[in-house]
Amino acid sequence: MHDQSAANDSSEGSQTHGMEGSPADERSGPSRFSDSGTPGQPQEGGAKSTYNILVVEDDPTLATLETDTLTAQGYTVVTVHSGELAITTLHHAIPDLVVLDLELTGEIHGWDVLQALRSLASIPVLITSSSASHARLYMRERGETRLTLDHLPKPYPLQALLKRIQRMLPISPAH
Template sequence: MSSYKIMIVEDDVNIGDMLEEVLKLESYEVTRAYSGTEALMLLEKGRPDLILLDLMLPGLSGEELITKFNGILTIVLSAKSDIDSKINLLKKGACDYVTKPFELSELLARIEAHLRLMKENSYQSQPLDEGVIKAGEIMLDTNLMTVTIGDSEVSLTRTESAILNILMLNPNRPIGRSTILDRISESTPDCTERSLKQHICNIRKKLQQMDNIDHIEAIYGIGFQFHES
């Protein structure tokens, strides 16, 4: 049986009921929120593994809400089908975008695929001690602001360390520029959208000098993606 927890954020009762019934048949644990405010209240009580998010919500809209999910896998469910809307939501942190109306079998397959990838990544990229994470052969110490590959070690700036930390905690998953900037805003407020590209470039060079592998890929229109090898 699945132990994964899924939150449905949908104000349409009929759609929400349908999703809840199908997900429970697949042995997922389900919670429901009917507005953006209610979703935030539920998040204070517990963090789900994945969120199904409608955009047209009372109170906080889905676009506003998604920036507050702090890295939780989020599949947007929306009648908006234009490419700009999809790109905008992916930049803000969505892992997928499903256009209404949708086939339940396809949605279930996408949910399963994202949760499987999350599980695989949790083994590949795990915190060791506080401030230290490892992805493949790469180890980042955010306290010392150093990154190690094998016997080689280089120093990072505070901003570079914060950016690499986010990317390494989300291996093989595109992370939007705005998502990166939002998550490092408190610790490194000096980083801007204009300077982010240069910081990424510096990190790529430092890693590549150690093992001749380009570990960070630029995803056109979205952001960046970390590869451990």
């Protein structure tokens, strides 16, 4: 069972749910979230280890809802509220999947985070935004499939979020 309490790390606006250990040294490159000290725990059926998800969402209410929902399903979740914190987090550890709001406030937007992530790793990303056309165009231009990059238009029911994540996770290279 995962710890449901949030523990702030040294960066304001970042929450960790069910994850212990310190980030990897930046000089050695990003590690997997699962390498950070949390042993894998069986999911339903006991076949798979816990998946690690990074939620990048600047709306605190939605971020809490997504994080609580995913944690209740047995996922290890790290939540950040800005593009800057997302990129910093990705340089320390690579999750199995990223839920990414494209419409982040601040100087670094969701597209910047996606570009930084793709330079580090090829993992599934679920984009959340109210605009579908830019996401679909990006997917076509880059040759991404719905298994590596998908779009969930806001607003969405949390059940739709869970279904998309469950469909995307089996392709994660760590599992």
